[in-house]
């Protein structure tokens with residue numbers, strides 16, 4: 206069975222991915238910051254192993270790559286992310302002009318933009334050894350330049366920038382047979398998305414998994430949502 210490595214697998218969309226791939230019978234390498242507190246994740250059964258990983262901790266990323274040395278990973282899902290503000294309801298506190306939290310901006314870039322690049326770099330040998338060779342990054346339509354609305358500056362910028370990074374990687378990795386894709390999950394009822402969101406986690410994840418299944422080298426560098434709709438940059 207194929208294998209998938211998921212970051213931020215303890216709750217929200219990451220936990221949804223973990224459930225979905227376990228149901229498909231895949232080998233799941235689930236990573237999260239605090240496995241000891243990840244009770245829902247630890248309660249799942251199937252072909253799963255859980256590793257501790259704060260994606261901003263480069264030493265930990267390298268150490269995980271060391272632990273996984275020689276093992277094939279078919280699909281990497283860079284899912285871990287932060288909004289950079291307490292909640293959608295609070296309207297992006299610290300992310301508007303006149304109210305900028307610059308440490309918050311730096312941290313949001315660390316988690317949402319820089320860490321996915323580091324994770325790809327560290328796990329590249331595993332992906333090259335895999336059969337499916339797919340790198341997926343969960344981005345947001347809020348990163349679309351055309352859709353900017355003057356708020357959530359840190360979050361939006363971090364997603365625009367990770368789109369740029371992955372689009373860049375898709376060029377060089379094509380010759381290695383590795384497909385790179387950016388996926389927007391829709392507005393989802395997770396802790397980040399809030400209870401006001403229209404989409405259940407399961408519904409979004411079912412669409413995302415179907416899109417990941419369909420991806421091949423021909424689609425590398427694409428940006429789609431959970432329904433397969435292409436999103437303007």
Ligand SMILES: NC(=O)c1ccc[n+]([C@@H]2O[C@H](COP(=O)([O-])OP(=O)(O)OC[C@H]3O[C@@H](n4cnc5c(N)ncnc54)[C@H](OP(=O)(O)O)[C@@H]3O)[C@@H](O)[C@H]2O)c1
Nearest residue numbers: 213217218238259260284285286345392393395396397398
């Ligand atoms: N929900 C939406 O409507 C929506 C829309 C567009 C895009 N997205 C994107 O979808 C992805 C998942 O979001 P979600 O809605 O599931 O959010 P969530 O419910 O807030 O979950 C975020 C996950 O990321 C993890 N995480 C945060 N910082 C981390 C770090 N430094 N290292 C490792 N893990 C870290 C969290 O772990 P802890 O439990 O340890 O904090 C948690 O597992 C994110 O990239 C987000 O930007 C979501």
